[in-house]
Amino acid sequence: MASFLHNTANENLTTVPGILISDRYKRPHGYKVTRSKGTEDFYLTYTCSGKGIFHNGSESHECAQGEISIITPGTPHYYATSENEIWQFYWCHFIPREEWMPLLQLPEAIKGIKWARIDTELMNMRISSAFSSLIQYNLETGPFAERLATNALEEVLLLIASSRAVKLQNIDxxxxxxxxxxxxxxxxxxxxxxxxxxxxxxxxxxxxxxxxxxxxxxxxxxxxxxxxxxxxxxxxxxxxxxxxxxxxxxxxxxxxxxxxxxxxxxxxxxxxxxxxxxxxx
Incomplete structure (x- = not known):
């Protein structure tokens, strides 16, 4: 399904671990990223519209609107905009705080790439708002900009975890x-x-x-x-x-x-x- 993703010698640069970076992209079909050795940090995406496809070298998974993906450190990864789509998504590279680790325990869509779906419109709006704040704080240079950005990322992760916790209330x-x-x-x-x-x-x-x-x-x-x-x-x-x-x-x-x-x-x-x-x- 996604063999075209890893049939290339063109490698994208890896990020510097420990530096929190984020943005929002709008990319048509033809956009792709290749990191055959993975990265040393976590990579989080949240799809606003369209579809993107993720590949770990042997399996692929497509993310649609309202879906979260987290690529774990060391996972070979290749991702791209799906065919006939325009993929809009927030993204963030980060090293988690110790207390965040339980928030990252999402099910794996494919090996090394975790996944979750945000089902309600209200929760999608809140996650989008938190991501927007994260990006804005990352652009600022004030004395508390870095802490504000970190807090915004923590809000994103807490909202994702909160959304999943609601589903577990009616547990067998x-x-x-x-x-x-x-x-x-x-x-x-x-x-x-x-x-x-x-x-x-x-x-x-x-x-x-x-x-x-x-x-x-x-x-x-x-x-x-x-x-x-x-x-x-x-x-x-x-x-x-x-x-x-x-x-x-x-x-x-x-x-x-x-x-x-x-x-x-x-x-x-x-x-x-x-x-x-x-x-x-």
Missing amino acids: PRVQETLDLLSQQYYKPFTIASLASQVNLSPSRFAHLFKKQTGESVMEMLIRIRLQHAKKRLELTPLSIAEIAAEVGFNNPFYFTRQFTSFYGCPPATFRRKMKSMQSM
Whole structure:
């Protein structure tokens, strides 16, 4: 569907990680961006009208009006305006604050590229307004411009998360039971089959229902919960990386390190050093 996107040697420049940049584009068919090695930051887009297509080197996903995409660090990506379309979209490159990480846990449309749909007109208007403020603050040079831009981006992320939270209010009691179990006993060696048995569903039916209701697979949710507990241990205890990995349910410390790096943007040892440095200031 989108093979034309990555059949090119023309690479676009990568962004400088840590510098918050944003804009609103209106691009006809023929516009495309190629970054075969990805970037070191997150890339967020919000489609106002038209359609754009995203590709990760093996799969593609099309975004339409009212849809969010987030390309995660290190993901090879190629994106373009869809055929016969004029794509209008807001975009932003950023490194998230620590407390924003839960807000970025959207379901993956394709590997490395997260996705969400904003269903109500009011919420779409609020997100557009927050993006407009973000762009305006990025253009300013006053003493508080950078903080205002950061706050506007946080508002965008909170609005996206709020929109998704409304959908989860009418959650199936079997899914809620599973969520409670994962939150309380995250360190146990759960499997899809064991959790499905707990709520009297077949593994396939259980996995489908859970992802439909939460936007994440069971294992994605469990890993996220484990990583959040691991982060607290890194901040508050002198335990080794291997000890922390085992305590929160990871049998392999190398796998733990890989998952932690993907989720928080740096290895656990680096994260701990950063926390210690901040605490000593």
